[in-house]
Amino acid sequence: MDLIWNGIATAFTLVFGGDAEVWAITWLSLKISGFATIISLLLGMPLGILLAMSRFPGRALAVALVNTGMGLPPVVVGLFVSIFLWRSGPLGFLDLIYTPAAIVIAQVVIALPIVAGLTLTSFQTLNPNLGLQLAGIGASKAQTLWLLCKEARLPLLAAVMAGFGGIISEVGASMMVGGNIRGQTRVLTTATVLETARGNFDLAIALSLILLALSFAINFILTHIQQRQLTRWPKPS
Amino acid sequence: MAEALLTLADIVVRHGQTTVLDVPRLEIFHGETLAIIGPNGAGKSTLLRVMGLLQPPRGGAIHFRGERANGPNTLVMRRRMASVLQEPLLLNASVYANAALGLKIRRLDRAEIRRRVLPWLERLGIAHLAERRARTLSGGELQRTSLARALALDPELLLLDEPFSSLDPSTRESLLADLRDILRQTAVTAVFVTHDRHEAFMLGTRIGVLSGGKLLQLGAGAEVFTRPVDEKVAEIVGAEAGIRGVVEACRGGFTLIRFEGGAAEAIGDFSPGTPVVLCLRPEDIRLSRESGACETTCNRLAVTVVKIIPSTPHYRLILDSRAGPLSALVPRAAFESLGVREGDALSASFDTAALHVITPAKR
Numbered sequence: 001m002d003l004i005w006n007g008i009a010t011a012f013t014l015v016f017g018g019d020a021e022v023w024a025i026t027w028l029s030l031k032i033s034g035f036a037t038i039i040s041l042l043l044g045m046p047l048g049i050l051l052a053m054s055r056f057p058g059r060a061l062a063v064a065l066v067n068t069g070m071g072l073p074p075v076v077v078g079l080f081v082s083i084f085l086w087r088s089g090p091l092g093f094l095d096l097i098y099t100p101a102a103i104v105i106a107q108v109v110i111a112l113p114i115v116a117g118l119t120l121t122s123f124q125t126l127n128p129n130l131g132l133q134l135a136g137i138g139a140s141k142a143q144t145l146w147l148l149c150k151e152a153r154l155p156l157l158a159a160v161m162a163g164f165g166g167i168i169s170e171v172g173a174s175m176m177v178g179g180n181i182r183g184q185t186r187v188l189t190t191a192t193v194l195e196t197a198r199g200n201f202d203l204a205i206a207l208s209l210i211l212l213a214l215s216f217a218i219n220f221i222l223t224h225i226q227q228r229q230l231t232r233w234p235k236p237s
Numbered sequence: 238m239a240e241a242l243l244t245l246a247d248i249v250v251r252h253g254q255t256t257v258l259d260v261p262r263l264e265i266f267h268g269e270t271l272a273i274i275g276p277n278g279a280g281k282s283t284l285l286r287v288m289g290l291l292q293p294p295r296g297g298a299i300h301f302r303g304e305r306a307n308g309p310n311t312l313v314m315r316r317r318m319a320s321v322l323q324e325p326l327l328l329n330a331s332v333y334a335n336a337a338l339g340l341k342i343r344r345l346d347r348a349e350i351r352r353r354v355l356p357w358l359e360r361l362g363i364a365h366l367a368e369r370r371a372r373t374l375s376g377g378e379l380q381r382t383s384l385a386r387a388l389a390l391d392p393e394l395l396l397l398d399e400p401f402s403s404l405d406p407s408t409r410e411s412l413l414a415d416l417r418d419i420l421r422q423t424a425v426t427a428v429f430v431t432h433d434r435h436e437a438f439m440l441g442t443r444i445g446v447l448s449g450g451k452l453l454q455l456g457a458g459a460e461v462f463t464r465p466v467d468e469k470v471a472e473i474v475g476a477e478a479g480i481r482g483v484v485e486a487c488r489g490g491f492t493l494i495r496f497e498g499g500a501a502e503a504i505g506d507f508s509p510g511t512p513v514v515l516c517l518r519p520e521d522i523r524l525s526r527e528s529g530a531c532e533t534t535c536n537r538l539a540v541t542v543v544k545i546i547p548s549t550p551h552y553r554l555i556l557d558s559r560a561g562p563l564s565a566l567v568p569r570a571a572f573e574s575l576g577v578r579e580g581d582a583l584s585a586s587f588d589t590a591a592l593h594v595i596t597p598a599k600r
Contacts, residue, residue: 127324127326129322129323129324129326130326132286132291132322133320133322133326134326134338134342135291135315136289136291136315136319136320136321136322136396137319137320137338137339137342137386137387137390138312138315138316138319138339138342138343138390139342140312140342143342147328147338150328151328151329
């Protein structure tokens, strides 16, 4: 038990004492994961909406692929992104392996199907005629899309949370494509793995606590937005 | 007639190989309420979507106030109309926010939106629900909100797609009466699509009969209901076509028709020898226990009661005669005084004016 208490105590000292390295790792994690979340939302939401609202040959296959992608193991993603970005790989000329950009790419690949799949189901919960009715009272295509997104905001925010959750907690891919290089590609998850392996449990605990706090803070904000205007369930009489 | 507000020309809509709508010409005139009646799958909703510029037709042209809808201008035109679809599709927001949505889409300022929405909430009896969330409303309240949303737009053309089909009868009646008053008072041009004769007759200043994607008849309500052009229309508007006969003579606008077991006089010009079908609305048939053969034209025939279907406020009697099947609607009091039972032989009579003659459909 002492190990845990000492760890927590050290963690607080590190966090609130302003340990430069810990804060640098945290900031890098936030930047990488934030960037990856935004890109996966920008790509995944339109993809999900497109899959929900259009009918084309091969759509069922595309939906099945997206659903499979929702459970993609990060190490598999790490492996393939590594191969692609490897100096001798197809995208080797970009010189991205072991850079933060490589981690962003891998995290986007992990989160994109999650966002797309949950966006797809969000839109499928809407009445298919709602868009037509909105057009029938004068909404333009863009207004219709915006109103539909607003109407599906509860499940859509769940998609955002799930996408962010998949990214911030992921370690395998970051390790493989980022290389866990100190000061360059070391993020909260990879640093935790390293410090645990070294037996520096106090530092590992500190890093995990920061990770948890970050994850909680962001999900708390999103949940607050999501649950702001919730219809009360009727009480059984 | 006045200038048409909306004109459809050579409209064709296909789903795959099936033609779901084929309307060579249809004009909607200022201030009228055109009720389109037809069975399920007749193409009514498709027609309404085409009119509302929500579904581009495969072929043909739509003119709104003389201007052809052509893609780039459809949004502007669409914003001068309002469509109310079958289900009351509201957003998960308050009644007021829903009713104000169309105006918000048009980027009107808050005060103006309020000024235009509140009177309609009042007029439709939902002002007290303004702050309630749409999800907590009853079916009738939802549909009233949906109507308020469309009416607040002050549209030049209001398009209504069976808005009352999912409501219970009493809610439907009260909403129908309100809508009728609103349409008459505001003189808004409207197209109302329904499968219900009663709704069509109650709201329509003109009635169109649609079946299999084709407009079979278009005319004033009373005309369509009493003078269907063929058996199909007769069936849709409820003027039952049953008695088959042959024209025996025709003079001075009156036609004498001979059928098995009797003869009848009807209004119309047909050449002698023409096979015809007689249409009679079930409510225009009088039943009695008088018997005796009819030597001359007496608009009467002997019938047998096949089946009695109790209903309110009438009893429906399924009858059979030597000339063909018939059905009659008999008021409860008359039914009880006659003491009818299944299998009884009765005499059915009708007025010349109630009889409508059509030529049989080609089979």
